[in-house]
Amino acid sequence: MEPLEPMRPVSVHAPIQTSTPRWKSAAAMLGTMCVFAYALLSTRTGAGPVVMGVAVGVVGIVLYAMSISRTLRENSGKRIPMWGAPPVSPREMDLLAGVGMPLFAAGTLTALRASGMNWSFLFLGLCVMVSVLALILPALIHNSRVKRALSA
Numbered sequence: 001m002e003p004l005e006p007m008r009p010v011s012v013h014a015p016i017q018t019s020t021p022r023w024k025s026a027a028a029m030l031g032t033m034c035v036f037a038y039a040l041l042s043t044r045t046g047a048g049p050v051v052m053g054v055a056v057g058v059v060g061i062v063l064y065a066m067s068i069s070r071t072l073r074e075n076s077g078k079r080i081p082m083w084g085a086p087p088v089s090p091r092e093m094d095l096l097a098g099v100g101m102p103l104f105a106a107g108t109l110t111a112l113r114a115s116g117m118n119w120s121f122l123f124l125g126l127c128v129m130v131s132v133l134a135l136i137l138p139a140l141i142h143n144s145r146v147k148r149a150l151s152a
Contacts, residue, residue: 019092027080028095032102039106042113049114057107061134064100068138081137104131 035056042049071080074088108127118124 005012013077019090019097021043025093025095025098028078028099032099032106032150036106036109039109039113042110045114050111053110053112053114055107056110057104060102060103060105060107063096064104064134065094067100069135070094070096072138072142075142077146077149079143082136082139101131 071086071089071094073100074090075086078087080086104127108124112123
C-alpha cells in the first residue's frame, strides 16, 4: 500500500442569512396595516367577525412564536439581554415578529369589537398579560438554561 497524501484543509463557511428583501417587508407591513385598519374601523358584529378576529390573533401568535424560537436557536449558548438586541441577530428586522404581534393585537381588537362584550377590558387585560409574558418568559428561561450550562 502506498502512503496517503496529506489532505488539504477545507474551510466551510457558516451560512450567511441575508435580510428580508424590502418588497417583502413592505408588502407584509402594508397587509398588516390593512388588517389593523379593518380592526379599528369595522362596526360589524356577530359570529363571523369574532371568528375572523380569533383566527387573525392565532396567526399572529404563531408567527411571533416562530420568531422567538428562531432567535433562541440563533443564540444558543449566549445570554439574551432583557432590554436590547440579542447578541446574534443576522437580520435588520425580524419580519415574523414585526407582523406577528400587530396581527395578534388586531385580531384581539376585532374579536372584542365584534363580540360586543360588556366586560371587554378584562379580556383585553388578559391579552396584554399574554403579550408581556410572550416577550419576557422565553428569554428568562433561555438565560437560566445558559447560566446552568455554563456553571456545570
